[in-house]
Amino acid sequence: MINPVSRASILLASINQQILTTAIRFLTHKDDDVFAIRLGGVLAIAVVYPDRNFAEFQSVSIGLPGLKFGRFARNTAEKVARLFERRAEGNDEVAASVSADDTLGTYGGCIFFRSRLAGCHEEIYVSFSGAPPEVDEALAFVIGEQLGLETPKYENPLIPRARELLEDLIRG
Numbered sequence: 001m002i003n004p005v006s007r008a009s010i011l012l013a014s015i016n017q018q019i020l021t022t023a024i025r026f027l028t029h030k031d032d033d034v035f036a037i038r039l040g041g042v043l044a045i046a047v048v049y050p051d052r053n054f055a056e057f058q059s060v061s062i063g064l065p066g067l068k069f070g071r072f073a074r075n076t077a078e079k080v081a082r083l084f085e086r087r088a089e090g091n092d093e094v095a096a097s098v099s100a101d102d103t104l105g106t107y108g109g110c111i112f113f114r115s116r117l118a119g120c121h122e123e124i125y126v127s128f129s130g131a132p133p134e135v136d137e138a139l140a141f142v143i144g145e146q147l148g149l150e151t152p153k154y155e156n157p158l159i160p161r162a163r164e165l166l167e168d169l170i171r172g
Contacts, residue, residue: 041062
């Protein structure tokens with residue numbers, strides 16, 4: 001059950017899962033390969049309060065991740081942990097794809113954001129797993145944008161299409 005009072009759960013609850021599921025399907029659709037279409041995954045949000053030495057993590061399944069649910073859940077958490085640890089070591093990376101390594105089974109799909117709330121020192125990690133890594137990361141970036149977070153300098157050719165598909169992602 002999602003904790004109704006944590007910032008991470010409030011952010012997750014504001015996301016229209018049906019729109020996100022549709023975006024996943026469109027971004028993974030290939031005319032020549034019907035099996036490339038993905039039906040769901042796992043979305044995670046971590047909120048870190050460095051000045052309070054406190055963090056929270058929430059995740060939710062999106063669409064129909066099927067029997068890959070466990071792997072997707074593990075991957076979202078791994079992406080957040082890896083990006084968080086690399087930033088704690090002094091790296092200024094904003095995307096998990098920078099430290100991804102297929103041979104180690106680590107992939108892109110997590111983006112680092114800061115809160116835009118005045119006087120708030122939140123570090124926010126948005127992670128998705130369920131599609132190819134470049135799709136996961138484009139979705140994570142646009143979800144952060146749609147949540148009104150301070151967006152980092154990051155480039156991914158799928159972002160314009162993801163923005164189009166996720167235009168009404170946040171529930172009003």
